[in-house]
Amino acid sequence: DAPAPLAGKHVLITAGPTHEPIDPVRYIANRSSGKQGFAIAGALARLGARVTLVAGPVALPTPLGVTRVDVETAREMAAAVDAALPADAAVMVAAVADWRAKGAAPQKIKKDGSGGTPTLRLAENPDILATLAKGDRRPRLVIGFAAETEQVIDHATAKRARKGADWIVANDVSGDVMGGDANTIHIVTADGVESWEKLPKDAVADRLATRIADALD
Ligand code: C5P
Numbered sequence: 368d369a370p371a372p373l374a375g376k377h378v379l380i381t382a383g384p385t386h387e388p389i390d391p392v393r394y395i396a397n398r399s400s401g402k403q404g405f406a407i408a409g410a411l412a413r414l415g416a417r418v419t420l421v422a423g424p425v426a427l428p429t430p431l432g433v434t435r436v437d438v439e440t441a442r443e444m445a446a447a448v449d450a451a452l453p454a455d456a457a458v459m460v461a462a463v464a465d466w467r468a469k470g471a472a473p474q475k476i477k478k479d480g481s482g483g484t485p486t487l488r489l490a491e492n493p494d495i496l497a498t499l500a501k502g503d504r505r506p507r508l509v510i511g512f513a514a515e516t517e518q519v520i521d522h523a524t525a526k527r528a529r530k531g532a533d534w535i536v537a538n539d540v541s542g543d544v545m546g547g548d549a550n551t552i553h554i555v556t557a558d559g560v561e562s563w564e565k566l567p568k569d570a571v572a573d574r575l576a577t578r579i580a581d582a583l584d
Contacts, residue, residue: 370415371414371415372414372415372577372580372584373411373414373415373416373576373579373580373583374415374416375415376415376416376417376455376456376583377416377417377418377419377453377454377455378411378416378417378418378419378454378455378456378457378458378579379418379419379421379448379451379452379454379456379457379458379506380404380407380408380411380418380419380420380421380457380458380459380460381404381420381421381422381423381444381448381458381459381460381461381463381495382399382401382403382404382405382407382408382420382421382422382423382425382460382461383399383400383401383404383422383423383424383425383427383461383462384396384397384398384399384401384423384424384425384461384462384464385423385424385438385439385440385441385443385444385461385462385463385464385492386423386424386439386440386464387440387441387464387466387467387468387471387492388439388440388467388468388471389468389471389472389476389487390471390472390473390474390475390476391472391473391474391475392475393475393476395464395466395467395468396424396464397462397464398462399423399425399461399462400425400427401422401423401425401427402427402548402568403460403512403550403568403571403572404420404422404458404460404461405420405422405425405427405429405430406430406568406569406571406572407458407460407571407572407575407576408420408430408433409430409431409432409433409572410569410572410573410575410576411458411576411579412430412431412432412433413431413432413576414576414577414580417434418430418432418433418434419433419434419436419451419454420433420434420435420436421436421438421444421447421448421451421461422435422436422437422438423438423439423444423461423462423463424437424439436450436451440464440467441463441464441467441492441493441495442467442492442493444461444463444495445493445495445498448495448499452504452506453504453506454506455506455507455508455583456506456507456508456509456510456579456582456583457499457506457508457509457510458510458575458579459495459496459499459509459510459511459512459532460512461495462514463492463494463495464492465491465492466489466490466491466492467489467490467492468487468488468489468490469488469489469490470488494530496509496511496530496532497529497530497531500530500531500532501531507583508533508534508579508582508583509531509532509533509534510532510533510534510535510536510579511526511527511530511532511534511535511536512535512536512537512538513526513535513536513537513538514538514540515537515538515539515540516539516540516541517541519537519538519539519553520537520553520555520560522537523535523537523553523555524555524560527555527556533556533557534554534555534556535554535555536552536553536554536555536575537552537553537554537555538550538551538552538553539551548567548568549565549566549567549568550565550566550567550568550571551563551564551565551566552566552571554578
């Protein structure tokens, strides 16, 4: 038998949303299901990679052969990514919350009965992808995702430069992609844009894993 294409390679993946606490019972979140990231983790493992999947709060089974690290917040995700290095490639699929509540309340915030509303102050979260791509333990291949609702390619191209990623996988989330089972993606690289037809998320994952194996070869 030929050796598996990704044998001996370590690939780091982030997936799912993050939850940013407001108080012990409330949080800021987003609609990421984690499906695409989990599918990519499974596909890479099937190609023989050692896969570390840093997952935000999602109710999905761990793909076969994948080492999963569960986190809740963006800052926990950043620390778990750092702890998983070094890696040959990183695929940052997580929909990391851009902001967290500044100084989450230690106790449940109560209505005071006067009809007054609390003010939520926000602080910016670390950009995990940009930190990794610009850091001194940068994986050889760094891939980011871009969920956009308009000007998908333009925004992805700008994001690639801004974040220092090798590839940005852009998808149009103006429809029912989030939580759905199919995805239409465009891969923006230094060489240009490659657009794939609408595919089930599992098929996107298999094809992307093969593309990653070719790039690391
Ligand atoms: O800037 P935007 O959130 O659109 O960028 C998306 C890409 O950046 C994804 O690959 C996502 O996983 C990554 N990201 C990150 N840390 C953040 C925000 C985004 O790693 N705080």
